[in-house]
Amino acid sequence: MNVIADHPSKQLTSGQADLIRNEAPEAEKISQLTPKQLGLIYDQRWFNAYIPKELGGLELSLPKIVKLEEALSWADGSLGWTMTLCSGAAFFAGYLDKQLAAEIFSDKKTILAGSGASTGTADITDDGFIVNGNWLYASGILHATHLTANCIIRKNNIVQKNEDGSDMIRSFIFRKEEATILPGWNYMGLKATGSHWYEVRNLTVPKNRMFCIDPEHATDQNIIFNYPFLQLAEATLVANFSGMAIHFLELAEVCVQSKNNLSNAKSKYIDGKKEQLLNDFNIHRGSFFKALDASWNELETRKPITEETLKNVSTTSRKLAHSALKLVDDLYPFCGMQAANSDSEINRVWRDIHTASQHSLLTFPFN
Structure with a gap:
């Protein structure tokens, strides 16, 4: 039985999602996050998702971090990607000299x-x-x-x-x-x-x-610093693909619904295509989160994560990334000229996910 993972919006309040999206056009214009977006991230301590509580961080589990990153990328690709990469760099706090880590993260706005x-x-x-x-x-x-x-x-x-x-x-x-x-x-x-x-x-x-x-050189005892970095990187990056794909799908549905000149046959064709793509995407998304949860559960038992479990995280990450791109690419032709307008939201999402796709980590179906 395939289990459909929760919609990413469940990880954010409507106010948080609205703020992120309302600021996204300005952020793209100035080529960096806006003060309001940064203020939200600082208030929520999202850049410090991995950081131990004793250093002022959230000390979240990896599955919770990945779901948060998917949600932020669903709200806006650039913000989600920035949070993912910057919090991922802060992950290294678990390997730093402890006194140095305490000095660096004494500032709540450390990034x-x-x-x-x-x-x-x-x-x-x-x-x-x-x-x-x-x-x-x-x-x-x-x-x-x-x-x-x-x-x-x-x-x-x-x-x-x-x-x-x-x-x-x-x-x-x-x-x-x-x-x-x-x-x-x-x-x-x-x-x-x-x-x-x-x-x-x-x-x-x-x-x-x-x-x-x-893991052998970790200076902090939190179990997350025993999680292999390759699979951590794969999981956090594919969360961005998934979030952006869901955002694109929602915008594509609006574009298609706005077309008044489609025959019943064409409408049924698009609906069938979307259903097929979404079903495939949901299967891979559910498999990915299941594999990630399994790896984290093994780690929580203080046992080494098996090679089979880690391979499953890698494989499902890649399958989800490819499924997300296929969903976007196969629906794009039905979205009309609005999707080709560089000032439109749907075009921004399309550009974001295709730029993300050039990261080499998830390009091939194997690592």
Whole structure:
């Protein structure tokens, strides 16, 4: 029996959803979230969804975070994506030096942004590291107070190796003023994420600002920091696809209903197509949330999550992402010229989900 997951609107009040959507056109225009949108996020502490309560965070479970991210992306793709990526960067608090984490998150308006690419180098010194590099697509960087980045570790200009022979890569955290923002976010969708580039040059970094994103190196005992980062990333990203697809579907229904010149045969054809696409989407959405819940339940029993369970999270994430895109693409031709109008809401959602689809993590049906 297929269980249909709750509509994402259940995660937000109507006032919250309305504020986010009413501000979305202005956010797109200025290419960043608006003060009212940011104020809501600060008030609700959504950027700190993973952060332990002792540091002022919400300390939510992963399934609750994913449902929240789906809801925010249903309200607006750019806001949902920014919250997902910035709260995901703040997830690294569980691997930071505890004193450093307490200092950083003592400010209730702390926001972390970053990039997962290992496009920097960190040269070992007696006191720490000298970091150089540039990183692309740091969503939310215009609002950030701190930045995270991955670097290849070197000593005397020689790349250090892990036990398996692979390059040693570690993560670092900087204050935003230690980096230079490089304007580079000029893409058709997710405009309000302001996902610009950044660089650092010959930056001296103390040892306690290096961390390793691995459960064995977690500095906080909350079980969420034992959840494998790959599946966490897959789950949180696909929540955005799902939320945006549901938003598009609702707007598409309005567009189709506004057409007065459709014959009964054409109306029935569109209804049948929509029913088929929605049924497929709901099956994959339900399977995804079931797989995510199963993985979290295993973790809560303090047992390692099995490889089979993790594979199921990865597989259902990808199937849901592809189903969400198919839903949008197959309904788009029936929406009329309003869907092609760059000033319309439905066009913004279409642009947002297709920009999100270029993230490489969920492109293929396997990891």
